[in-house]
Amino acid sequence: MLISDVQGFLRNIPDDHRLRVGPFTAKIDPDDPDLPFNHAVPDDGAVPTPADVAALVAAFRARSRVPRLEYIPRAAPEVEPVLLAAGFTPEGRYPLLVCPPSQVTDVPLDPSLRVDLVPASATDDLWAVARVTNAAFDAPPPADHDLARMLRLLAEDGLIAAARDTATGEIVGAGQLLAPRAGVAEVAGIATAPTHRRRGIAGAVTALLTRAGAKAGITTLFLTPADDQAARVYARVGYRKEGEALFISLTS
Structure with missing residues (x-):
């Protein structure tokens, strides 16, 4: 449940510039191209098709942004193989730390x-x-x-x-x-x-x-x-x- 809660937060940060593309929620800042403010998060359990990924890439590029995602793979394990097949490259894998x-x-x-x-x-x-x-x-x-x-x-x-x-x-x-x-x-x-x-x-x-x-x-x-x-x-x-x-x- 904890992983799903965090993934839900990543996907639903209040943002006037949120965009739905297939099983992805993309956040694209029209004023700031900096990477942390422009990324997508998949739905829990998402199984995207190559067409879904192509549409996501097109949405970012139409707005002059680098196509990218920030998410927790455990919540959507079928996503990464499709991204890799489309030419995506991992920037990094970072520990998810939680404090009760x-x-x-x-x-x-x-x-x-x-x-x-x-x-x-x-x-x-x-x-x-x-x-x-x-x-x-x-x-x-x-x-x-x-x-x-x-x-x-x-x-x-x-x-x-x-x-x-x-x-x-x-x-x-x-x-x-x-x-x-x-x-x-x-x-x-x-x-x-x-x-x-x-x-x-x-x-x-x-x-x-x-x-x-x-x-x-x-x-x-x-x-x-x-x-x-x-x-x-x-x-x-x-x-x-x-x-x-x-x-x-x-x-x-």
Whole structure:
């Protein structure tokens, strides 16, 4: 049930730009070509035909986006072979980590830093969060659509956290809890400025978002770390592996 709940969240994140193509739900951002904001998720148990995949590819290319998917293979095991046959290449397989609300653990944070939630009214802080986040993920400098996305997230009961250097007031780390759906939410966009790494920011931001989400009634909190080092940070907060996520795209 847990895998199905998470897959359902991935497929049903509130989004005005959601598109149904065969057994896929595609999310295509008209303003931002960055890969995380443009991907499809298959239905649970989907058995797509080559024609379904061709239609999905056409939908992405008609919008000048890379055809790609982010999903949990265990929820739809028949999908990957059809994608591979169509020329898709895995970008990576990432552990799916889940933290029961009762198991959230605070981690040490450098005393020169403070981590807080950012309200929608603090637009200067939200711009700073966007700068730190985009730099950490090698995305272009923030634009109006980045701010609009964060404001939409906050309006939909998501959360944004920022780590601040108390001496300078500078925001040097950030993270988000995406808008929950049916008691499920994803922790994402955990970022730290290069000048402030190895000071506990990622763990502290994750713990704050996880604890705040649990307090708001979210029962399933999950994330997909980029590598083993990040996974170890989240393990200290209380996250444990429950499966695997696949990111796969067609680049040729």
